Amino acid sequence: MDNLFLANVGSFALVLGFLISAYAVVAGIIAIRSNNPALSESVKGASIAIALTTTIAIVIMEVFLLSGQFAIQYVAHYTSSDLPLFYRFSALWAGNEGSLLLWAWILSIYSLAISLNNIVPRIKPIALTILNINNLFFLFLLSFISKPFVILNPPPVEGNGLNPLLQNPGMVIHPITVYLGYVGFAVPFAFAMAAVIAKYPGDEWIKVTRRWTVLAWLFLSLGNLTGMEWAYVELGWGGYWAWDPVENASFMPWLTGSAFLHSVMVQERKDMLKVWNIFLISITYVLTLFGTFLTRSGILSSVHAFADQSLGRYFLVFTVLALFGSLYLLIDRLNFLREGKEFESVFSKESSFLLNNLLLVGAAFATFWGTTFPLFSELVTGEKVTVGAPFFNTVNVPIFLAFILLMGICPLIAWRKASVSHILRNFTVPLFLALAVIIYLLVIGIRKPWAVASYFINFFVLFATLYEIFKGVKTRVKLTGENFVKALINLFVKNRRRYGGYIIHIGLVLIAIGITGSSLYDIEKNVTLTTNEKITIKNYTIEFKGLREVRMNNVDAVVADIDVYQDGKYLTRLNPSKNFYPNEPNPTSEVAIKGSLKEDLYVVLAGWENQDTAIFKIKVNPLIAWIWIGGYFLIFGTVFALWPGKGAEMGPRVISGLSLAKEAE
Amino acid sequence: MNQRTKILMGSGIIVFAIAFLFISAFTSSGTSYSLQVDEAVYKIVYENAVDKKMRIEGRVLPGSISWNAKALELKFIMIPIKGSEQTQLPVVYNEVKPDNFEHPEAQIVVEGKFDGKVFKADTLLVKCPSKYEKKQQ
Numbered sequence: 001m002d003n004l005f006l007a008n009v010g011s012f013a014l015v016l017g018f019l020i021s022a023y024a025v026v027a028g029i030i031a032i033r034s035n036n037p038a039l040s041e042s043v044k045g046a047s048i049a050i051a052l053t054t055t056i057a058i059v060i061m062e063v064f065l066l067s068g069q070f071a072i073q074y075v076a077h078y079t080s081s082d083l084p085l086f087y088r089f090s091a092l093w094a095g096n097e098g099s100l101l102l103w104a105w106i107l108s109i110y111s112l113a114i115s116l117n118n119i120v121p122r123i124k125p126i127a128l129t130i131l132n133i134n135n136l137f138f139l140f141l142l143s144f145i146s147k148p149f150v151i152l153n154p155p156p157v158e159g160n161g162l163n164p165l166l167q168n169p170g171m172v173i174h175p176i177t178v179y180l181g182y183v184g185f186a187v188p189f190a191f192a193m194a195a196v197i198a199k200y201p202g203d204e205w206i207k208v209t210r211r212w213t214v215l216a217w218l219f220l221s222l223g224n225l226t227g228m229e230w231a232y233v234e235l236g237w238g239g240y241w242a243w244d245p246v247e248n249a250s251f252m253p254w255l256t257g258s259a260f261l262h263s264v265m266v267q268e269r270k271d272m273l274k275v276w277n278i279f280l281i282s283i284t285y286v287l288t289l290f291g292t293f294l295t296r297s298g299i300l301s302s303v304h305a306f307a308d309q310s311l312g313r314y315f316l317v318f319t320v321l322a323l324f325g326s327l328y329l330l331i332d333r334l335n336f337l338r339e340g341k342e343f344e345s346v347f348s349k350e351s352s353f354l355l356n357n358l359l360l361v362g363a364a365f366a367t368f369w370g371t372t373f374p375l376f377s378e379l380v381t382g383e384k385v386t387v388g389a390p391f392f393n394t395v396n397v398p399i400f401l402a403f404i405l406l407m408g409i410c411p412l413i414a415w416r417k418a419s420v421s422h423i424l425r426n427f428t429v430p431l432f433l434a435l436a437v438i439i440y441l442l443v444i445g446i447r448k449p450w451a452v453a454s455y456f457i458n459f460f461v462l463f464a465t466l467y468e469i470f471k472g473v474k475t476r477v478k479l480t481g482e483n484f485v486k487a488l489i490n491l492f493v494k495n496r497r498r499y500g501g502y503i504i505h506i507g508l509v510l511i512a513i514g515i516t517g518s519s520l521y522d523i524e525k526n527v528t529l530t531t532n533e534k535i536t537i538k539n540y541t542i543e544f545k546g547l548r549e550v551r552m553n554n555v556d557a558v559v560a561d562i563d564v565y566q567d568g569k570y571l572t573r574l575n576p577s578k579n580f581y582p583n584e585p586n587p588t589s590e591v592a593i594k595g596s597l598k599e600d601l602y603v604v605l606a607g608w609e610n611q612d613t614a615i616f617k618i619k620v621n622p623l624i625a626w627i628w629i630g631g632y633f634l635i636f637g638t639v640f641a642l643w644p645g646k647g648a649e650m651g652p653r654v655i656s657g658l659s660l661a662k663e664a665e
Numbered sequence: 666m667n668q669r670t671k672i673l674m675g676s677g678i679i680v681f682a683i684a685f686l687f688i689s690a691f692t693s694s695g696t697s698y699s700l701q702v703d704e705a706v707y708k709i710v711y712e713n714a715v716d717k718k719m720r721i722e723g724r725v726l727p728g729s730i731s732w733n734a735k736a737l738e739l740k741f742i743m744i745p746i747k748g749s750e751q752t753q754l755p756v757v758y759n760e761v762k763p764d765n766f767e768h769p770e771a772q773i774v775v776e777g778k779f780d781g782k783v784f785k786a787d788t789l790l791v792k793c794p795s796k797y798e799k800k801q802q
Binding site for chain 1 (some may be wrong): 672680754762
């Protein structure tokens with residue numbers, strides 16, 4: 001088979017997928033209106049066919065990429081013959097067309113899974129039709145606007161190669177996890193809309209889509225974390241988050257998605273906050289589309305954006321349609337979404353969830369405002385005015401601290417009506433432990449007010465969560481006679497949803513501790529050193545031993561040898577370098593990091609004047625490792641809670657040490 | 666007062682607090698004009714925009730770069746991305762020279778203030794360092 005033929009098969013598959021999606025949408029609507037089972041069955045067939053067409057297209061693209069067929073424009077743009085196989089594979093999501101193809105493929109597979117499952121039969125056809133509208137949109141883009149299978153004639157002998165910055169494992173995982181997260185939110189969104197359209201009063205859609213929602217949230221969290229890590233180790237500016245529009249684009253749906261995950265619990269238990277939940281999931285989904293619009297349109301100046309104006313326009317139209325469509329439906333059917341119950345007390349778990357939601361949505365709104373302010377100010381005043389990182393930090397830091405504090409208190413508050421004295425009793429121990437940590441920190445010189453506030457809150461929440469787990473174990477030991485370790489394991493395994501949540505909370509606290517340390521107490525020095533010159537930063541002494549040229553695989557590198565001494569004792573040798581990739585006019589910096597749980601020593605070779613003079617950027621970033629460790633907790637906790645089987649269902653209404661004992665009796 | 670009112674009032678207070686935080690952050694942290702080089706030069710010359718925070722997009726005038734490694738001082742002249750090379754803005758940046766900075770097609774973004782003589786940049790970003798962006802156009 002020649003390339004031309006295969007490429008045509010790929011293009012044809014996408015157009016066919018587009019046509020079948022169009023059919024599936026129309027047939028789906030008619031089937032819902034006329035209650036025609038044969039037609040519904042054909043929509044199911046269409047789902048299989050759509051998934052098949054996108055699978056064919058993506059497989060063909062991978063075959064082209066892996067075998068290096070530079071006659072295909074996409075392959076020529078993003079790979080080269082010396083590119084390792086791994087990065088050839090991941091080049092699928094290095095550019096616009098490939099990312100869209102990946103997106104469409106994931107969406108079609110998700111749709112297929114929904115179509116084959118017999119869940120909430122009354123509203124599923126509507127949800128599936130909404131998903132098919134999404135399929136239609138993506139396949140439309142792939143068939144007519146952003147075609148992946150463009151053939152170059154004559155074919156180039158060699159490809160351009162993959163951007164060296166993308167040749168990093170973090171950059172391989174980051175995009176795919178963000179897409180999985182983005183697309184994942186389409187499923188709960190579709191079911192929420194279906195429930196509204198059908199005026200379906202039940203909240204099965206929440207139970208059915210919970211797994212999808214949590215999974216989407218996990219992927220989005222992972223996407224943000226891997227993006228941060230990539231920025232830190234690869235970009236060489238010494239940080240991991242810059243409030244860049246593209247970062248904000250994936251942060252906003254994470255915030256509203258987190259709010260949704262919590263507020264649905266209130267609806268599950270109490271039949272409340274229905275309108276709010278539908279609003280939240282709609283906003284989350286719309287924000288994923290909006291984020292894609294921001295990244296694809298190049299409308300805001302960002303350091304790392306795709307540049308393709310036309311694609312952005314289509315995303316904007318689709319975003320606006322999704323936003324106004326869902327808001328219209330919600331307002332039109334407000335009266336059927338009447339609340340089942342009312343708040344019974346101001347001091348209850350449901351009200352603390354409400355507070356949690358207000359904070360998260362507040363942070364999302366502030367981020368949205370700051371991100372889009374240049375656009376709106378230009379519309380209104382004609383001048384583009386930007387807000388910088390200080391704005392985002394000033395608003396979001398207090399909100400997040402309040403949010404974390406709530407994270408420690410909320411799990412201890414009972415549903416319906418909580419007793420203040422009971423709560424206070426539970427907080428005595430964590431409070432004292434947190435105070436002890438603060439005194440220690442004050443003694444060693446950590447005295448910036450924001451740092452003290454943040455550490456106090458974070459350690460309090462950490463201890464409160466651990467103490468809560470400890471009490472659960474103690475009760476279990478008393479009731480069952482198991483030993484401590486066994487009781488701990490059983491406690492977790494039998495209530496995975498609850499304790500998975502606690503693990504996630506601990507992860508977030510660790511991340512917050514890492515962010516506090518690394519953003520408030522980082523030290524930076526930019527220096528020019530000649531061979532054998534030394535410089536001291538904090539308690540590190542750095543000695544520049546010289547530059548040398550190295551050739552590894554396809555990369556020419558200029559490597560600096562640096563000896564690092566800590567408190568006068570030899571610690572390690574670091575080798576920051578600048579790499580010259582073939583076909584690349586400019587070198588890429590490779591950062592050297594000596595990390596520990598306490599701090600990272602971060603050295604960038606910024607340039608050189610001659611054989612004996614080099615310029616370095618040297619940073620000491622405290623506690624940064626805890627951001628990644630917290631990330632592992634978050635992943636583990638989520639998977640632990642989600643894993644199918646016993647223990648993953650909703651726990652009893654009240655669990656605390658005391659009530660557990662009562663229930664057992 | 667029933668619980669519903671209490672909850673509404675409580676929520677109202679929280680929303681109010683967030684709004685207050687929001688407005689104070691917006692006024693205190695400062696905004697900056699996002700401009701092209703020609704717009705910035707116009708503002709400086711005709712509106713006397715000295716010591717105002719600006720974010721300026723443009724490119725580097727070829728051959729205008731002077732780099733003092735020992736003092737970590739990068740001087741160059743910024744010109745508009747599109748349009749005349751006669752519109753020039755001198756820039757000083759006291760940090761390490763970023764990767765890709767000398768790429769002939771690099772677009773750069775500087776943030777800082779004009780001090781009456783030169784534009785003192787606190788940050789210097791090189792946009793879209795990858796070649797795939799421009800080849801698509």
